[in-house]
Amino acid sequence: MITLDCIPCLLAHSLKAMRRAGVPKGSEKELFENALGEAKIMLDGSPAPIAAAAIYRLISEKTGNNDPFRDFKKKSTAMALEILPRLREMVTASDDPFARAIEFSIAGNAIDLVKMEESDLGGIIDLLEKSESGEFVSEDISALESEIFGADSVFVIGDNAGETVFDRLFLELINGPKVYYGVRGGPVLNDATAKEAEESGIGEIAEIISSESAIPGTVLEKVGEKFRKIFDEADVVIAKGQGNFETLDESPRPIYHLFKAKCEPIAERVGCNVGDFIVWKNSPNNI
C-alpha cells in the first residue's frame, strides 16, 4: 500500500535516520534534497520501502559506511538476547505457550530505529509482563497456530535486528514443519540481514533465506529466485513488520502479517488504532 501521507513521513524518518547515522551537518541539506527527489517515486505508487532503500544508500554514501546502523543492530540484538531467558520463562508459564510466543514476536516489532531509543527495550518487557495472555493482541491467533501445526513448511519473513530474537521464541516451539527465515539481502536501516539473524541464534532453528535485495520490505520483483520459490510454495507465510506489510499487503497469496501499527493510514487499512499489535491475514478475499 502507498498513500500520499507516506511521503512526508518517510522524509521525516529519513532526517532522523540521517542524523542517527552521523551524516556531517554540512552534508545534511544536499542529502535531504536528493532524498526529496527519491521520495517522488512514491507519487507513481512505488511503496515506501523502495524509496527508503534509495535514501539509505545516500546515507551510506555520505557517511562512507555501508552499514551505519550496525552498532544499533548489534546492541538491539544483544539486549534482546539478554532478556531472552526471562521471556522464555514467561512463555513457558503461560496457559498457551505458543500463542504467547507469537504475541511476544509481535511485541518485538516495537523495536524501531527512529521512534525508539535503545534504552526503550526494557519498556517492551514491562508491557509484556503487565499484559495477560490474549490481552496483548486482540485478534484470535488460534487460526495461525493451527495452520502452523498442520503445515509442512513455514516461511517467516523477518524485519528488524533484535526483533529477530523475539521471533526465535516461537520458532523454537515449532516442531515438525521445515522453517525458513527471510532476511534482507544487504544492510538497510536496522533491518536484519543474515548476519543479525545468525547473531540472534535463528540459524540453529531455521534455514535463513536472503531476499537478495537491500530493501526494508519484500518487493517480489526484486527478491532472489530461492526466496521467491519458498514464498510461493511454503504452506504458511508470516511477514513481520510494516515494511513487509507495505510491500506484500496486496499479494494474492495468504500471508499472516504480524506487526505494530505505527501510523494512521496503516491502522485505517487494517481497522485498528495506532500503536495496536496486529495479526492481519491477507488473502484474495480481503486485498
Add this chain to the structure above:
Amino acid sequence: MITLDCIPCLLAHSLKAMRRAGVPKGSEKELFENALGEAKIMLDGSPAPIAAAAIYRLISEKTGNNDPFRDFKKKSTAMALEILPRLREMVTASDDPFARAIEFSIAGNAIDLVKMEESDLGGIIDLLEKSESGEFVSEDISALESEIFGADSVFVIGDNAGETVFDRLFLELINGPKVYYGVRGGPVLNDATAKEAEESGIGEIAEIISSESAIPGTVLEKVGEKFRKIFDEADVVIAKGQGNFETLDESPRPIYHLFKAKCEPIAERVGCNVGDFIVWKNSPNNI
C-alpha cells in the same frame, strides 16, 4: 528560523489542509506533487510560511475557493465569542487580571487548523480553568506588562481566527497607549484577516492593520508600508503564534512572541518543551 524538519512537517500539514479544504480525491496527487516543488524553496532558507502561502494558493485553485477555511474561521470565532464572558469573569476574578489575560491570549494560540478539531475549543477552557494564574505560562510576564503600560503605542500581530477573541481580552485592559492589531492581507489557511478581526470585536478596541500579503507569518519584505512603519515605530511589538515567530525571530527589533510551541525544533530554539505556552522576547542580544 528554518530547519530541514520544517519540510516534511509542512508537507504533512499541507495534506491535512488539502483534505480539510475539500480538494477532490482525484486532484490530491497532482496538488501534492506541486506542493513538493513549492516546499523546496525552504532548502534555500525561505521560512515555512512562504512555502505554506504558495501551497495554500494551490489548494485555493483546486477547490475554486479563494477562502476554503472561511467556515472553520467563522466557527472558531463564534465559539470563542461564546466563551468570552466566562473568560472575562476568570480574568476579573484573578489577582493580576492583566497577566491572566495575557496568559489567555497565549492559550488561544492552541487553536490550530490541522492539529485541532473544532470541538476542541472546550478543552482550552478546561485547561485555563484548571490552571492557576502564573502556572499556565512559566515565564515572567511582568516585564511585558510594565512595558505595555509605559508605552505610547502597542502593535499586536495576530495569528489565527478565534485566537483573535482571546487577544481581545488583554487588549480591552490596555488603557492609554494607542493599540494596533496586525492581520493577514488576504485569506491564507485559518489566519485572521481584517474580516475575522472585525468579527472578533477587535475593531472597537484597536486599529486593524493589514500586512497586505497573504502569508501566514510576517515577512517584512512583503508587508505594506503602513504595517512596516508601525512595526518599526511602535514602542512594544507583540507577535502571536509560530508563523510570526518563524518569520520574525531573527529581527533585530525587540518583539514579545506569545505562542504555543507546537514542534521540536521551535521548542529547542526557545528552550522549552513541545506543548508549552511561551513568552519569548527577541532582541539584538539573543537572536
